[in-house]
Amino acid sequence: MSVTELQHPLIEHKLSILRDKKTGTKEFRELIREISTVLCYEAMKDAKLESVEIETPIQKMKTHRLNEDNYAFVPILRAGLGMLEGIVSVIPNAKIGHIGMYRDEETYEPVNYFFKVPKGIEKKEVIILDPMLATGGSAIDAIELLKSKGVKKMKFLCIIAAKEGIKKVSEKYPDVQIYCGHIDEKLNANKYIVPGLGDAGDRIFGTK
Numbered sequence: 714m715s716v717t718e719l720q721h722p723l724i725e726h727k728l729s730i731l732r733d734k735k736t737g738t739k740e741f742r743e744l745i746r747e748i749s750t751v752l753c754y755e756a757m758k759d760a761k762l763e764s765v766e767i768e769t770p771i772q773k774m775k776t777h778r779l780n781e782d783n784y785a786f787v788p789i790l791r792a793g794l795g796m797l798e799g800i801v802s803v804i805p806n807a808k809i810g811h812i813g814m815y816r817d818e819e820t821y822e823p824v825n826y827f828f829k830v831p832k833g834i835e836k837k838e839v840i841i842l843d844p845m846l847a848t849g850g851s852a853i854d855a856i857e858l859l860k861s862k863g864v865k866k867m868k869f870l871c872i873i874a875a876k877e878g879i880k881k882v883s884e885k886y887p888d889v890q891i892y893c894g895h896i897d898e899k900l901n902a903n904k905y906i907v908p909g910l911g912d913a914g915d916r917i918f919g920t921k
């Protein structure tokens with residue numbers, strides 16, 4: 714399976730606070746931001762750098778830089794917005810797109826209500842952001858929408874991924890690498906991740 718799970722004691726520590734129902738909005742947001750930054754570092758491990766010549770206070774040197782214009786980050790609204798701050802803290806010039814989607818409460822199928830991506834997206838590597846990969850329906854629809862715009866290279870970053878969602882996405886799009894903080898076992902009858910962290914959007918925005 715094309716999935717990378719962050720396996721680090723500090724991530725496990727942070728996730729234990731994030732998952733805790735006693736954790737409030739402020740801390741929840743901070744943790745989502747922090748873990749997203751680590752996911753971003755992991756997902757950018759294969760980034761191609763460009764050669765540049767600079768001058769340190771000591772001497773000239775040849776070194777390498779990232780062309781941030783080659784990347785676009787696309788949060789799936791609402792919850793994906795919570796991950797954005799952690800991303801732009803390390804890639805401040807990243808171009809940002811938005812995909813609005815919610816899961817229908819009865820069918821659990823995603824409903825798309827907004828789509829706006831940067832010009833020239835088809836030439837960029839696109840990194841999709843959504844804290845929760847549950848059934849995989851929202852991720853698949855987001856990937857399809859981006860493919861229909863000509864995007865060729867995509868990655869998917871999430872905080873928690875359920876095995877079922879990973880299987881569904883990677884069977885359909887084996888070329889889309891998934892990066893997650895943790896892989897959780899299953900979904901409950903309401904298609905929530907178990908043990909999960911509850912409703913990510915509601916916890917980020919304090920709506921319930």
Ligand code: PRP
Nearest residue numbers: 790791792815816847848849850851914
């Ligand atoms: C959540 C989550 C994902 C989706 C995952 O969004 O942020 O987008 O569900 O579920 P899936 O893998 O089964 O499609 P939600 O529909 O709750 O919308 P919100 O972000 O506006 O709260």
Ligand code: URA
Nearest residue numbers: 847905906911912913
């Ligand atoms: N969306 C969430 O916010 N949480 C889940 O567990 C599943 C979907």
